[in-house]
Amino acid sequence: MSNSQTQSAALDRRAFVKTLIERCPDALVVAGLGSATYDVFAAGDRPKNFYLWGAMGGAAAIGLGLALAQPAKQVLVITGDGEQLMGIGALATIGAQSPKNLTIVVLDNGHYGETGMQRSHTSLGTNLAAVARACGIAHAFEGDSIEVIEKIFQTVSMSTGPALAQVAIKAEDVPRALPSRDGVYIKNRFRAELGFAPL
Numbered sequence: 353m354s355n356s357q358t359q360s361a362a363l364d365r366r367a368f369v370k371t372l373i374e375r376c377p378d379a380l381v382v383a384g385l386g387s388a389t390y391d392v393f394a395a396g397d398r399p400k401n402f403y404l405w406g407a408m409g410g411a412a413a414i415g416l417g418l419a420l421a422q423p424a425k426q427v428l429v430i431t432g433d434g435e436q437l438m439g440i441g442a443l444a445t446i447g448a449q450s451p452k453n454l455t456i457v458v459l460d461n462g463h464y465g466e467t468g469m470q471r472s473h474t475s476l477g478t479n480l481a482a483v484a485r486a487c488g489i490a491h492a493f494e495g496d497s498i499e500v501i502e503k504i505f506q507t508v509s510m511s512t513g514p515a516l517a518q519v520a521i522k523a524e525d526v527p528r529a530l531p532s533r534d535g536v537y538i539k540n541r542f543r544a545e546l547g548f549a550p551l
Contacts, residue, residue, distance in 0.1 A: 362496055365459055365521040369430060370395040372457065372501050376428055376508045379455075380418060380545075384411035384431025387526065388459055392430055394529035399545035403531045403538055409438030412456055416446050419454035419513075422546065426453050426508050433460040433474045433518075440483065443516070447488025452511040456484075457504060461523040474518075484516040491515035 369391040383392035385408045415429035436458045462475030484492035507515035540550035
């Protein structure tokens with residue numbers, strides 16, 4: 353996805369994430385560091401949301417572990433291009449493990465939003481969907497219109513993963529919506545949703 357594509361045809365991130373979660377209400381959601389977490393929280397806090405704080409690059413790997421541990425549950429990772437670029441090696445492991453219940457959505461604005469909106473590699477030629485396919489994730493695709501939600505929904509609801517959707521969003525500074533930063537609380541609330549005792 354080139355920078356010109358990202359800028360000329362791109363979605364409003366908050367509206368997109370809200371609609372996506374509403375479309376996939378039963379999915380366990382892992383929210384990547386920074387803006388993705390703010391977007392997921394702004395869409396409506398719920399026990400099925402697992403927010404990352406200070407774990408850049410870890411969203412896809414956490415999603416993989418969750419998908420393998422909970423094969424009967426649908427796992428939806430919502431993260432940004434910068435976060436996924438840092439955790440790019442996880443895509444190879446996801447391709448090798450091939451969990452059918454894992455879908456990764458990369459909100460791609462072509463910038464590192466948490467550090468000053470510097471251009472990220474996706475605006476400089478890196479295509480994460482192509483990287484995912486090269487790692488063995490056959491259902492990897494790009495989108496820049498709201499219709500991509502239906503394609504994502506199909507992979508989630510029909511367990512046709514692993515899948516990765518690279519979605520072009522507007523490069524804009526959206527006000528932060530901050531969930532709890534209490535990691536123990538987030539962890540135990542999520543565990544309770546899965547029927548496990550707190551740790």
